[in-house]
Amino acid sequence: MYKGLAIIFGFLFLGELIESLGIPVPGSVLGMLLLTIALITGIIEIRDVEKEAEFLVKNMSIMFIPPGVGIILYLDLLKENIVAIVTALIFSFLITLWATGKVVEVLRR
Amino acid sequence: MNTFGIFLTISAYTFFSWAYSKKKTPILNPVLLSILLIALILKVGNISYEKYMESARFLSFLLGPAVVSLAIPLYKQINIVKEYKKEIATGIITGGTTAILSAVYILKAFNSPEILQRTIAPKSVTTAIAMGVSEKIGGIPELTAVLVILTGILGNALAPELLDFFKIKDRVARGLATGVSSHGLGTARIILEDELSGAVSGLAMALNGVYTAFLLPLIIELIV
Numbered sequence: 380m381y382k383g384l385a386i387i388f389g390f391l392f393l394g395e396l397i398e399s400l401g402i403p404v405p406g407s408v409l410g411m412l413l414l415t416i417a418l419i420t421g422i423i424e425i426r427d428v429e430k431e432a433e434f435l436v437k438n439m440s441i442m443f444i445p446p447g448v449g450i451i452l453y454l455d456l457l458k459e460n461i462v463a464i465v466t467a468l469i470f471s472f473l474i475t476l477w478a479t480g481k482v483v484e485v486l487r488r
Numbered sequence: 489m490n491t492f493g494i495f496l497t498i499s500a501y502t503f504f505s506w507a508y509s510k511k512k513t514p515i516l517n518p519v520l521l522s523i524l525l526i527a528l529i530l531k532v533g534n535i536s537y538e539k540y541m542e543s544a545r546f547l548s549f550l551l552g553p554a555v556v557s558l559a560i561p562l563y564k565q566i567n568i569v570k571e572y573k574k575e576i577a578t579g580i581i582t583g584g585t586t587a588i589l590s591a592v593y594i595l596k597a598f599n600s601p602e603i604l605q606r607t608i609a610p611k612s613v614t615t616a617i618a619m620g621v622s623e624k625i626g627g628i629p630e631l632t633a634v635l636v637i638l639t640g641i642l643g644n645a646l647a648p649e650l651l652d653f654f655k656i657k658d659r660v661a662r663g664l665a666t667g668v669s670s671h672g673l674g675t676a677r678i679i680l681e682d683e684l685s686g687a688v689s690g691l692a693m694a695l696n697g698v699y700t701a702f703l704l705p706l707i708i709e710l711i712v
Contacts, residue, residue: 387553394556403705405620407555408698414559419566432557439554440519441501443615443637445493445544447523449630451530452537456604457631463598467608468635471591472642472669473650475612479583480656480665483575487658 383431386423390414493544500525514644514673520637551616558614562694568687569695575660579692583668584699587612592711603628605712610700611635614671617697624701625708636671643670644677659685667692 394410402409417423450457457464504518504525530540569576591608607627610618615636622632647666656662659682666674667689675693679686 384553387556390559391552391556403624404701405555405617405624407552407620408617408701410552410556411559411562412698414556415562418559418563425560425563428557429560432560435550435554435557436561439551439616441497442547442551442554443519443619443633444497444501444522444526445541445548446619446630447519447633447637448526448530448540448544449537449628450523450634451527453628453631456601460595460598460600460604463595463600464604464608464635466598467591467594468611468638469642470594471587471611472639474590475583475587475669476643476647476650476665477654477656478586479579479668480651480654480661482582483579483661483664484656484658486575486578487660 380431383428386414386428387431387435390417490539491543493540493542494546495543496526496529496540497522497544497547514641514677517637517641517644517673520634520641523634523637551619555616555620558694558697561690565687565691568691572660572688575664576688576691576695579661579664580668580696580699583665583692584612584696584703587669587696588700588704588707589711596712602712604631606708607631608635609704609708609711611639612669612671613697613700614693615640617701621701621704625704637673640670640673643674647674647678648681660688663688664692668696671696 390410390413391407393413395406397409398404398406414423418425500522501518504521508516508518530537588609591611592605595605595608606625607622609625609627610621610632613621615633618632618636619629622629643666647670651662651665656665663678663685666678671693675686675689678689
């Protein structure tokens, strides 16, 4: 278990190190990319991290709740812009779904 | 250290997960309902967000290592990436870009504040990555998280029906459209209809997260 966690936190640390050099991408995303590359090239073996990583991914949902509760700090901003936000969410979702589906379907013919 | 926040979060999530297992409708999303209930409790009890976060912060701290762990499903599906690389690349560039631009420009049309445009820009990406991107580009990560979940609920409730309505039948196209528009929650629905669509959708979600993380910091100043 500790080996898997050491690998995961090691790549997170590496990602954050690169981020701190001035790359404007979250360190965790950089860590994910580097770990994927390490797995593909065989530097890291999947069985060494699989269990720990899958536990974290499976339990990700609950981790969003504490920051999500932070909406209480922005209720006024939300209220003032609620029509714009709802419109943007619905139409952006529709356009994205439609455009992606159409483009890929045409490509597949 | 107080344990109030962590106790409240785990209890709320356990309860709403149980409720969801009884009636699997997307609006009963356990994360969204937990957020709303806890927010209400804090408001009514006049408890500060800071007080709540004293212990609840521990849970969100795990988001960093959890994002790194997304490398495992990505690696396991690498064969699908290779098989459909042209479709996946095209779908992500189309969908990832459309999701950002459409949301930002609609808020612009309403003259909404710049900070909201930055907050909504990553809303089609899986929550943990979206929050990280939001922070990077000067948005409000807490609001981004809620907007992401609401977007996911739209996809979970409507993606297959809308794809039927748009007459998009190809399984790879359906998966890509769902993954790039509504991330994990959309994926959870489309995977019930078709295994290939579901696998492609999950990959589209992960890769769109990476694409958006690199693209948004480069273009955000040009579009807000």
